[in-house]
Amino acid sequence: MQNVRIFFIKRDRAKYISHLDMTRLFQRAVRRSGITMWYTEGFHPHLYMTFALPLALGTESNCESVDMRLIDDISFNEVKDRLNAVLPVGIEVIEVSEPVMKASVISSSMYLVRLYGVADKKTAMDAFLAQDEIMAIKKGKAGEKLVNIKNFVYGYEVNADGSDLCLWLKLASGNQNTLNPQLLIGVFSQQHNVSVEGAFLLRTKVLCENGEEFK
Amino acid sequence: MNLKEKIEKVIMRVQKPARYIGGELNSVVKDKEKIDVRFAFCFPDTYEIGMSHLGIKILYHILNSKENIWCERVFAPWFDMKEEMQKENIPLYALESLDPVSDFDIIGFTLQYELSYTNVLYMLEMAGIPLYSRDRKELKNLVVGGGPCACNPEPVADFFDLFMLGDGEDVIVELCDLYREHKKKGSSKQEFLLDAAKIEGIYVPSFYDVTYNEDNTLKEITPKYEGVPKTVTKRVVKDFDKTPYPDKFVVPFIETVHDRAVLEVLRGCIRGCRFCQAGFIYRPFREKSVETLCRQAKELCANTGYDEISLCSLSTSDHTQIESMLSELTKWSDKEKISLSLPSLRVDNFSKEVLDGISGIRKSGLTFAPEAGTQRLRDVINKNVTLEELHNTCRIAFEGGYTGIKLYFMIGLPTETEEDVKGIIYTAQSVVNLFYDLENRPKGCGVTVTASVATFVPKPHTPFQWEAQDSLETVIHKHDVLKGVGRSKKITLNYHASNTSILEGVFARGDRRIGQAIYEAYKNGSYFDSWSEGFDFEKWQAAFNKCGLDMAFYQGRHRSFDEVLPWDHINYGVSKKFLERECKKAYNAQTTEHCRKSCAGCGANKFAGGACSAEC
Ligand code: SF4
Numbered sequence: 122m123q124n125v126r127i128f129f130i131k132r133d134r135a136k137y138i139s140h141l142d143m144t145r146l147f148q149r150a151v152r153r154s155g156i157t158m159w160y161t162e163g164f165h166p167h168l169y170m171t172f173a174l175p176l177a178l179g180t181e182s183n184c185e186s187v188d189m190r191l192i193d194d195i196s197f198n199e200v201k202d203r204l205n206a207v208l209p210v211g212i213e214v215i216e217v218s219e220p221v222m223k224a225s226v227i228s229s230s231m232y233l234v235r236l237y238g239v240a241d242k243k244t245a246m247d248a249f250l251a252q253d254e255i256m257a258i259k260k261g262k263a264g265e266k267l268v269n270i271k272n273f274v275y276g277y278e279v280n281a282d283g284s285d286l287c288l289w290l291k292l293a294s295g296n297q298n299t300l301n302p303q304l305l306i307g308v309f310s311q312q313h314n315v316s317v318e319g320a321f322l323l324r325t326k327v328l329c330e331n332g333e334e335f336k
Numbered sequence: 337m338n339l340k341e342k343i344e345k346v347i348m349r350v351q352k353p354a355r356y357i358g359g360e361l362n363s364v365v366k367d368k369e370k371i372d373v374r375f376a377f378c379f380p381d382t383y384e385i386g387m388s389h390l391g392i393k394i395l396y397h398i399l400n401s402k403e404n405i406w407c408e409r410v411f412a413p414w415f416d417m418k419e420e421m422q423k424e425n426i427p428l429y430a431l432e433s434l435d436p437v438s439d440f441d442i443i444g445f446t447l448q449y450e451l452s453y454t455n456v457l458y459m460l461e462m463a464g465i466p467l468y469s470r471d472r473k474e475l476k477n478l479v480v481g482g483g484p485c486a487c488n489p490e491p492v493a494d495f496f497d498l499f500m501l502g503d504g505e506d507v508i509v510e511l512c513d514l515y516r517e518h519k520k521k522g523s524s525k526q527e528f529l530l531d532a533a534k535i536e537g538i539y540v541p542s543f544y545d546v547t548y549n550e551d552n553t554l555k556e557i558t559p560k561y562e563g564v565p566k567t568v569t570k571r572v573v574k575d576f577d578k579t580p581y582p583d584k585f586v587v588p589f590i591e592t593v594h595d596r597a598v599l600e601v602l603r604g605c606i607r608g609c610r611f612c613q614a615g616f617i618y619r620p621f622r623e624k625s626v627e628t629l630c631r632q633a634k635e636l637c638a639n640t641g642y643d644e645i646s647l648c649s650l651s652t653s654d655h656t657q658i659e660s661m662l663s664e665l666t667k668w669s670d671k672e673k674i675s676l677s678l679p680s681l682r683v684d685n686f687s688k689e690v691l692d693g694i695s696g697i698r699k700s701g702l703t704f705a706p707e708a709g710t711q712r713l714r715d716v717i718n719k720n721v722t723l724e725e726l727h728n729t730c731r732i733a734f735e736g737g738y739t740g741i742k743l744y745f746m747i748g749l750p751t752e753t754e755e756d757v758k759g760i761i762y763t764a765q766s767v768v769n770l771f772y773d774l775e776n777r778p779k780g781c782g783v784t785v786t787a788s789v790a791t792f793v794p795k796p797h798t799p800f801q802w803e804a805q806d807s808l809e810t811v812i813h814k815h816d817v818l819k820g821v822g823r824s825k826k827i828t829l830n831y832h833a834s835n836t837s838i839l840e841g842v843f844a845r846g847d848r849r850i851g852q853a854i855y856e857a858y859k860n861g862s863y864f865d866s867w868s869e870g871f872d873f874e875k876w877q878a879a880f881n882k883c884g885l886d887m888a889f890y891q892g893r894h895r896s897f898d899e900v901l902p903w904d905h906i907n908y909g910v911s912k913k914f915l916e917r918e919c920k921k922a923y924n925a926q927t928t929e930h931c932r933k934s935c936a937g938c939g940a941n942k943f944a945g946g947a948c949s950a951e952c
Contacts, residue, residue: 134359137347138589142354149587149641166673207641209361209587250821279634319345 122159123191124199124221126173126336131182135211140175146212147187153207156200161188166260173224174327177301180232182324185187186335188220221336222329229275230294230327232302233287236317240281246288249309250277257308270308273300294327338436339426346420354589355383356417358431361587362639364407365399365432372404372516376430376440380447381866384940387586388594390648391446391483391920395504397582405512408432408440408587412455413462415869421462428462435461442478442515445496445506447485451836452867453492453854456481458863460495460576467855468543469497475518475525480511486539487570487617488903489797491843491850492540497525498532500539501618501906502570503603505579507537507619533564539906540564546848554847554900562624569907572943576603576622581632584639596644596677597636599629601661606931608938610718610922611707612750612796614650616915617908619940621654621931626661633665633888637674645669646677702733705744708752709759715925716751718918723766730767734777739799741767741783747814747831748792750922757814760787761821761829768826782826789818789831793841796903797910799918802895804843807888808833835873841891843891847902850890853879909940 131138138146146170151158160166173186191200197217204214236242249255255271276291292300302322310317327335337345347353364756368374369445377396378388386392392409399407413421420426427436437506443465445456457467460479466472469479480488482500489499500507518528524708533540543564547555559566585597602623605615624632633645647665655661669676708714714721730741745760764787771783791811794803806814811833818829843850856879864870880887895901897916904912905951914937921928928936935941 134357137353137357137359139354140589142589146589148643152641152643153638155638178353184487207361208590212361318348319341 124188124220125191125197125217126186126188127200127204127214128184128186128216128218129212129214131176131185131212133181133211134275135209136179136181138212138223139178140172142174143187144170146209150204150207151189154203156195156203157192159192171224173211174227174230176324177303179303180301180322180324183215183269184324184327184335186327214229219334224335225296227295227327227335228293228297228325228328228330229291229328231328232278232290232292233323233325234290234302234306235282235321236286236288236306236315237319237321239286239315239317240284242286242313242315243281245313246279246286246309249312250274250279255305255308257304259304270305272298273298274305339429339436342424342426343429345433346424346426348611350416350418352383352590353412355411356413356431357432358409360589362584363409363432363586364396366400366406368406368433368435370404371406372519373406373442373512374440375399375512375654376410376437376443377407378410378437378443378445378456379458380412380445380452380459381864382414383588384590384592386411387588387592389446389448390598390600391448391504393582393585393598394580394600395508397584398505398580400511401580402509402512402608404516405509406432410437410459412459412864415864418462427464428459438477441476441517441519442480442512444480444482447481447492448483449866450491450840451871452483454845454858454863454865456492456495457855457858468494468696469860470494470694472497473525473859475515475523475528478515478525478528482508484614484617485843485904487613488844488846489539489541489906490848490853490902491846493848494851496541497529498538498540500571501537501568502578502908503573504571505573507571509536510535511538530561530563536569539568541848544571546878546906552736553895554902554904556900557902557905567905567907570617570909572620577624577628583632583635585617585636585642587640587642592874594646595642596646597638597640597642598646598648599633600624601629601649602651602655603649604940606654607651607720608918608928608930609707610799610918611714611746611792611794612650613798614642616731616797616910616938618650618693619909619938620943623655624942626657626664629661630664630668630849634668637672644675644677652678701740701832702738702740703744704729706763707744707746708749708756709745709763710756710760713749713756713759715927716922717749717889718922718927719938720927720930723763726763727770730770731774734771734774734783737778739771739778739781740786742786742788743767745787745789746792747789747818748811750800750803751925752814754817757817758821760789761818761823762828763787764827764829765823768824771826784828785826786828786830789815789829791833791837793837793876795843796901797908797915799915799922801845801901801915802897802899802919804894805838805891808838808890810836811837835876836865836871838887838891839873839876841885846890849883849885852883853885856882909938909943913937 140317147170159169161169169190171188176182200217201214254269256267257270258265259268273293278289280287306317329335347356377392379392397409398730399405410430429436434866443886459468465477479499480498482504486499486501529540532538533543542765544562545558545560549555604618604621605617609615706726707719743764764785766924767785794800794805815831857876860875
């Protein structure tokens with residue numbers, strides 16, 4: 122048995138698949154691929170799998186990962202190819218490797234956000250992100266709480282690109298703190314009365330405490 | 337902003353965005369430039385319900401296997417999505433291309449239950465397509481219908497250009513081929529329809545004149561043109577075993593009602609229960625060979641990744657090879673760790689072998705349908721099951737470790753008395769007693785017997801098509817009688833009185849005039865009538881009043897055998913004479929043997945491809 126970390130992208134229409142539904146999706150994909158993976162024991166055996174990080178509905182990603190335990194004696198490349206042959210459009214395995222880090226070391230994610238047609242709001246966005254305090258209601262395990270989400274913004278860059286506004290955001294991710302970029306731009310859209318619906322959001326990197334990419 | 341961008345803009349605001357965006361595994365995307373006929377397959381209910389339905393999977397597969405046809409799926413947007421679509425001017429669109437439904441050549445609705453009729457109008461309106469057939473002048477946007485409710489399509493006849501009757505597999509392809517020819521020629525809609533009416537199984541309602549008597553009953557339904565058949569006969573596929581069956585299903589991302597592989601084992605029914613419309617309109621009985629079934633089961637699970645497969649039919653245990661079928665299938669499912677479920681078992685031929693075949697796989701509970709509470713009434717409805725047989729079966733089940741039994745009953749059946757109603761509780765009680773009398777019953781746990789009591793709605797093409805349906809007051813009274821009978825705590829009694837069954841009854845046996853009331857009710861805000869969120873009986877009463885129509889005339893009236901019925905020109909293979917014979921036998925509590933014992937002469941043996949089991 123071999124632990125494998127399956128890195129995949131989630132793009133286009135696949136971004137509407139919820140985290141819960143991703144579990145079922147991978148269960149079925151593994152069955153279709155014919156690869157033997159390890160199942161939990163007990164009364165209701167199910168495919169063992171753990172995702173490194175949840176991804177918010179509506180956000181695309183280049184760097185998702187899920188861990189499984191491979192039973193078949195086949196190469197990582199074969200796992201990748203056989204899964205890709207049976208995954209729905211928008212989900213694609215880019216790499217299969219041996220897990221290097223524990224998911225608990227993840228501390229932040231990089232996001233690219235494109236807000237369509239609001240390039241003229243660049244100054245407003247700069248000012249918004251420069252504030253010391255951005256208060257928002259966050260839903261957590263213990264219910265809703267008003268928090269200063271600026272504490273979870275670790276870095277940013279704002280650029281106008283044609284008529285669009287592009288943001289690079291480094292936001293808290295992981296067990297400790299997590300900030301969903303949709304929440305951040307939602308607060309901006311409320312304060313500045315601009316529509317950010319249909320915005321393009323892409324997670325580009327998952328980073329560890331020491332700044333290294335999660336592997 | 338293009339349509340896809342608009343859709344993406346709104347779907348994050350609604351519940352379950354994945355309902356509205358397609359992209360699922362095995363959904364079919366083609367290059368529309370290379371397509372001759374674009375077919376929008378509309379299911380007039382939510383995504384979760386529509387995606388659980390087998391017919392759409394079969395026809396989607398068949399149409400998309402043709403190079404020049406592209407079939408896409410369309411479901412009814414839920415209330416929240418409707419609001420968003422209207423705000424942003426998003427027309428109803430299909431899930432594969434995300435193109436507006438108004439771009440499609442053919443718009444097909446499957447009519448699975450009567451209460452979905454307003455959703456047909458709702459979807460057409462959301463698509464920006466005129467509701468009435470007469471207001472759609474072009475060949476494009478041809479609106480067609482099919483499914484079991486097409487056996488009396490009259491209530492919705494004015495909204496449809498044509499209906500396909502019976503098995504859809506062959507006729508839907510013939511329809512598309514004919515459409516392509518006419519599209520190429522630049523024919524008018526009328527020219528096309530005249531040709532379409534010549535295809536067996538296609539009914540063009542606008543080609544018939546309907547006249548009425550002074551007492552509001554039907555006088556005549558006659559073809560307007562030469563070459564239009566006086567009666568339209570349903571289609572039956574030539575060779576059921578070889579008829580294409582999907583080797584893959586579209587696998588939804590979100591959980592649907594039946595989120596599993598489904599294998600159609602047989603079509604039609606040999607039993608002839610007199611209340612059951614499906615038992616008549618799908619005749620004759622046809623079954624797939626064990627070999628075909630095993631191949632299809634394997635392919636389906638391999639291509640979808642489902643770990644559950646359910647066998648689908650009106651009565652799976654009537655398969656002539658039931659035992660070898662189950663042993664072959666379980667051999668495979670055990671090995672692949674696939675769970676096999678068998679929803680429709682009959683009480684009378686439920687053997688220990690069958691139970692062994694499914695045991696170890698599903699021990700959650702068993703369901704049986706005695707349907708009526710006394711032997712007399714069971715004879716009336718031709719449910720050839722005795723109390724003894726029910727007890728035998730329950731004993732086998734209890735001894736096999738089952739402790740939960742679900743019993744289905746109906747109230748409102750013809751000739752029913754209070755004794756029959758009370759008999760429902762007595763029957764359930766006798767099963768409880770049986771359990772405690774058994775020495776080798778499962779130890780350590782009690783028994784639960786659930787009695788589910790539905791309301792009978794008389795349906796066309798059945799021996800009870802002439803019967804009066806109970807009013808809501810009568811139904812409520814009968815429920816009181818049920819409650820009044822003392823019963824053990826081990827019995828859970830489920831029943832529900834609702835005006836929905838009244839409306840269902842009106843639509844089921846309605847004539848063409850009903851269409852007006854459907855239109856009025858829809859315009860007044862009625863849609864999603866099969867959902868409590870949508871159903872509002874007052875709106876329906878207002879609509880019927882406005883149109884000068886009386887619901888009780890359609891639903892609560894006993895008809896005479898010589899009355900012209902709205903579906904007399906629609907032939908589903910079972911003759912009116914046969915149904916009349918069966919109805920008279922019912923009045924005498926006389927049963928009819930099933931088709932394998934002897935042929936009752938229903939008429940369905942005339943279809944090629946459906947050799948009936950008995951020597952007819
Ligand atoms: S023709 Fe006879 S055997 Fe065939 S379905 Fe009808 S009653 Fe049954």
